[in-house]
Amino acid sequence: MAEWIDAKPKNKAAAWLEERLPVIGLVNNVVGVDTPTPRNLNYWWNFGSLAGLMLMVQIISGVVLAMHYTPNTLMAFDSVERIMRDVNYGWLIRYMHANGASFFFIAVYTHILRGLYYGSYKAPREVLWMLGLVIFLLMMATAFMGYVLPWGQMSFWGATVITNLFSAIPVVGDSIVTLLWGGFSVDNPTLNRFFSLHYLLPFVITGVVILHIWAKKVSDSGNPLGIDVKSSADQIPFHPFYTVKDAFGAAVFFAIFAAFIFYMPNALGHPDNYIPADPMVTPDSIVPEWYFLPFYAILRSITFDIGIPFTDVVIIPAKLLGVLAMFGSILLLFFLPWLDRSKVRSGKFRPMFRWFFWFLVIDMVVLTIVGGKKPEGIWPVIGLVGTAYYFAHFLVVLPLLSKFEKTLPLPESIANPVVKAAE
């Protein structure tokens, strides 16, 4: 359990403030000189701060874009073009925000994969993990609504497909969809409320991020060995070691981010979104942005109903099953600390687990590819296999591994044998 170290700043003004509102002490204890952190963190540990940075990039660029954007179906597309052409540096801020969403997800997906590999979700970090999942769900809602705002063809039709999913809910489904739309189809009321919520949710995310960091402070950072800190020899102060390492990582990350913004700003997008929305014309293929593709694949993979065999009675229609599978794939992760009960946290000491971890990564990449394809030919079968593996991984493989896996012996401590004995 992390102890709190009281800061007494030498500077008089700082000490005056600290007595009244201990912000300096707060920073010190979270990312400062008084934050003991495992000395063995590797670069996979950079992605939490990178995600936090991207949240700030999105909020700043988003608030600025909102100064010029009009959330009305008659003017939305035009207002975005005005930003691109007439607003000073508008093109820069728009491309920053659009590509920023992708980079936010790149950082978060890597951060989640780190968590999966190193057992960061295991006791005592279960709540930390779940707060992270809440952030992820909020991010998905925010990104979904944000993509609707330019009111291109993909904006409109993506919104139509995804909001229509809620009609799969029995009894109340259609009413819910009408409530979401504010009308009888995706139209101006929908756009306007999506703008309002898209502006709001990032601040809700910020609140949950604060809780997430708080939970992390309570349970202390994990580390690549997955073993607890045994003594202070295992630790080094966050500042300056991890501040400079995070800064280095951020510079590298932003260099890649800049390469996209300045040289391939539309590579991650879809050309159809440069066509103004037309409710009368459906695009050739409706696809969400790349970061939603695996979930889109899971959604579309269930094409069979569950019913009473040898009768026409349908208990759960395919559409509802697909929706349940899609949401289930994320809700499942809330139970991960209880599905995977291995006492060993890190994949480094779990040879069998490691194999299945990489199978899961391959599975997610395959599902991403499937999500971008039209549901014809071999793709639906591959999608179904991929979905089946995903659920089997968490519901069957991990629990079995917890019971039967022979783990490797854990090292004595983080510091051993690196640290010379303290004098």
Added chain:
Amino acid sequence: MSTINETIEGEEGATRRDFLHVAATGLGGVGAAVAVWPFVHQMNPAADTLALATVEVDLSAIGAGEAVVIKWRGKPVFVRHRTSAEIEEARSVKMADLVDKQTDEERVQEGHDQWLVVMGVCTHLGCVPLGTKSGDERGDFGGWFCPCHGSHYDTAGRIRKGPAPKNLEVPAYTFLTDTTLQIG
């Protein structure tokens, strides 16, 4: 109070501001400062707004004694083609009679004295004075009359009676030709 038993320092033992770390921090800071500018500048007028920063007026359609209202930068501008009688009236006013002392010559351009170009915004509280359209009330001095609080302007757009403190503002304008006026 930190539990660190040794400060992070160089081998020599004394705390040294290492040039490398200062350089790194400085470089990062410069980058951050430069990065701020686009986010500030985006609030400045955009290209389409700036395109409307000037407006051209065809004067050939405005006969002597007539006036038009032009919208410029979102506000009304009065362009009046004055008759020689109106010009003389403006020039014969004594400085002592004026609230805001300006001669008629100061408020028009040499060689184009018949053209009076003033902002159609009353200097009291911002209403649009009457007197441009034919049939409008022009007030006691033949120029404009503001119905809101009763300010009277003369044929040079100067305040003569009423609560307004200053003469109608003369914006920047140029004659591209004798019949083309550019405001702004």
Added chain:
Amino acid sequence: MTMKLAKNIAIALTAVAGLAGAAMGAGAAKHPMQMEWSFEGPTGTYDRAAAQRGWQVYKNVCSACHSLKYFHFRNLADLGYEEEMIKAWAAEYTVVDGVDDAGDPKERKGLPQDVFPSPFPNPEAAAASNGGAVPPDLSLITKARHDGANYVYSLMMGYEDAPADHEVPAGKNYNPYFKGGNISMAPPLAEGIIEYEDGTAGTPEQMAKDVVTFLMFVAEPKLEARHHMGLNVILYLLVLVVVLYFSMKKIWKPVKEGKNFYKK
């Protein structure tokens, strides 16, 4: 299968995922001809002469049916045209602006701040004049189509006789680069329909190349500014990466050597 192989498969598949995005589905249009463009690549710029000729092509040929609603006459300044020239071109067109005292729409001559007027008052009129299909607005066409520049060029040059087994409906034209093969637009470019002001030969290939350069400029007017700023930003970041790297290594040296920072 080794762990290393499994990891490599994962990485390779991620790369394939990127490429797979570009792959075509069944019944797709012919892959566009790959041309060389002055604006391609990180150092791309707009060939001003080509773009100016392209403006001539758009103005004299395409604008009969296609609008360019996000393009203002004042944008021509970025192509190197003088203000007088721009005012003159704008003045060739009439624009509706406000209403007169009777409540009827008032017309005036175009000004540089105006958008290029649409040939049709609304989509319905556009469709009626074009066999039921609305000629799309061209302001964003090169960004609204996959591999847009090459696509538009191929479309212009791609008209040919339909193969024996392909039936072309009445009123349509065969073009293998168009999805389905049947495009409503008749071949727009023919030898000699334009005499270029700068004397360049007005072959269909030349006109197609030039109009694509112009349309790319219309779709992405900030391309050159973007490339220029990108170079500065990335160079700065690379320097920062290097400086931070060495700063980091220096700071971490004692840790790597096993130094202990806390009392036991």
